[in-house]
Amino acid sequence: MPKVTWIQPSGEKVTADVPAGHNLMEAAVANNVPGVIGECGGCLSCATCHVYVDAEWSDRAGPPGEMENDMLEVTAAERRGTSRLSCQLIAGDALDGIVLHVPQA
Amino acid sequence: MGGDVVIIGGGQAAASCAAKLRALGYGGTVTIVAAEPVLPYQRPPLSKKYVAGELERERLLIRPADWYVEQNVKVERGVAASAIDPARRRVSLADGRTLSYDSLVLATGARPRQLPAAIGGDLPGLLTMRDLADADRLAPDLKPARRLLVVGGGYIGLEAAAVAAGKGLTVTVIEAAPRILQRVAATPTSDYFRALHQRHGVDIREGISLVRLIARDDRAGGAELGDGTTIEADIVLVGIGVLPNDDLARAAGLGVENGILVDGSCRTSEARIYAAGDCASLLWQNERIRLESVQNAIDQGEHVAKVIMGETADYDPRPWFWSDQYDVKLQIAGLNRGYDSVIQRAGSRTGSQSVWYYRQGQMIAVDAMNDALTYSIAKKVLEMGHSIPPEQAGDASIDLKPWLKA
CATH class of the missing domain: 3.50.50.60 (FAD/NAD(P)-binding domain)
Structure with missing residues (x-):
């Protein structure tokens, strides 16, 4: 299974195996990663699953989609070039090993 | 502890x-x-x-x-x-x-609120939509050419209607109030969703009373309406709150x-x-x-x-809601309770639009249809306790983003 690592602002890390096809918001919730909420269940309505993709992985993760881009305009934490909504990142071979930084709450 | x-x-x-x-x-x-x-x-x-x-x-x-x-x-x-x-x-x-x-x-x-038994609210096979078991009962019936009657034009009923229409069913929605979504939204939002459903072939009948549900083969199988007509259906779903x-x-x-x-x-x-x-x-x-x-x-x-765990501050709700119907995402920021005026704003894409609710000149809520940017701005502005004046909100040529820094 693809591996995903979340890093908290404190430096605390969680690494988990995520079933291919699952989105990385639901993976974060399933693995009890603080700071990734996912109120809307992953339907691009709430922006509570905002993460910063690690610079090493940013190109592979790609840019946000059109609607995601709009939702990212007003996340709780500041938007950066590597900002994504993690419900739109899908676990799979292409992102095996991806590192995500959870924004400061 | x-x-x-x-x-x-x-x-x-x-x-x-x-x-x-x-x-x-x-x-x-x-x-x-x-x-x-x-x-x-x-x-x-x-x-x-x-x-x-x-x-x-x-x-x-x-x-x-x-x-x-x-x-x-x-x-x-x-x-x-x-x-x-x-x-x-x-x-x-x-x-x-x-x-x-x-x-x-x-x-x-x-x-789910039930219809009174006297008008067929206890008929076998009558469906509601709240629990997993409700969805599991409806799912196998979502097959082309079947007829679905939805009693109640609120969000739940309209969402079910959208899924059913997408699966090729013949769908009728009956609403007793003069318009769908009347209890929860202003006229422009109702108009938007009526047109959306009609484009997908759903028969929306508003301002029509339900006389009683009728049984066919001892199951809920249609409805007798206040205008004297009868609708036959294979599936009847009640979504009245x-x-x-x-x-x-x-x-x-x-x-x-x-x-x-x-x-x-x-x-x-x-x-x-x-x-x-x-x-x-x-x-x-x-x-x-x-x-x-x-x-x-x-x-x-x-x-x-x-x-x-010892918190003493009060709960401060930041209400927001959403609905997905066909390819439209509705996002609602705030609570429109007690609104006395509404204005509309065209979005930047085809079919994107927002409806802004005001009470005594104060912005209280926004319905955004396929307009996540407007939704996001409105939600933030409401949370900051600010109000975008209607003349600015209603002018699509005015960029609202500066309000985020207000």
Whole structure:
């Protein structure tokens, strides 16, 4: 299974195996990663699953989609070039090993 | 901190409260009493992706089964609570057991309002949309050429209508009020969704009374309407709102009035008993309201956990809602309760639009259709306690982003 690592602002890390096809918001919730909420269940309505993709992985993760881009305009934490909504990142071979930084709450 | 927390109800508010208790380091027991035989799951997808067969059952779960083991949260599944004894701090379960508590959380949710039996509300085969079991009953019937009659033009009914129309069913929605969504939205929003459904072939009949549901082969099979016409259907779904599950609280002597009355700390009239989610009646701008939303279930459930852990600040709801129908996403920021004027704003893309609600000149809510940017700005501005004047909101040539820095 693809591996995903979340890093908290404190430096605390969680690494988990995520079933291919699952989105990385639901993976974060399933693995009890603080700071990734996912109120809307992953339907691009709430922006509570905002993460910063690690610079090493940013190109592979790609840019946000059109609607995601709009939702990212007003996340709780500041938007950066590597900002994504993690419900739109899908676990799979292409992102095996991806590192995500959870924004400061 | 130790002690026993019992949470009655197995939905989003219950799961959020339990998770927050553990996240805050609560060291006592946490027991969720869930009447349904499943772990807490997300309800919003039921009438959308789940019933359409686009989301597996396991992915509806708010947390996977392992999580409850790791976090030492016990879930009593398939057993209802039957009584609360506040004096002895005990909950009786339907299977005869009793649980003791130091803190009790009522997260009992709501149930679909039923049509009176006198007009066929008790006919076999009649469907509602609230629980997993409801969605599982409807899903196998969503086949082309079948006829679905939806009684009630609210969000649940319209979402089910959208899924059914997408699956090739012949769909009719009847609404007693002059327009669909009348209870929850202004005319422009109703107009938008009426046109959307009509483009997908759904027959929307508004301002039409239901005389009675009719049976065919001893099952709900259609309706007799106030205009003298009759609609035949293979499936009849009733979506006419919900009622709070406050019977248990009432029987225990707690203050109840269209929901379980809570104060700013989410406390009921009994100090050790809290309520959260759809079942709770809270104070919002000096009025009693119930919020039927995931946002409130999560935030209020978490707030109860914080109060149990010593928080003294009041719960401050930031209401937002959403609905998905066809390729349209509706996002609602704020509460439009008591609005006295509305304005419309065209979005930057085809079909994107927003409807802004004002009360005495103050912006109170926005419905955004396929316009996430406007939704996001409006939500932030409302949370900051600011108000974008109608003449600016209504002028699509004015960029609203500067309001985020106001």
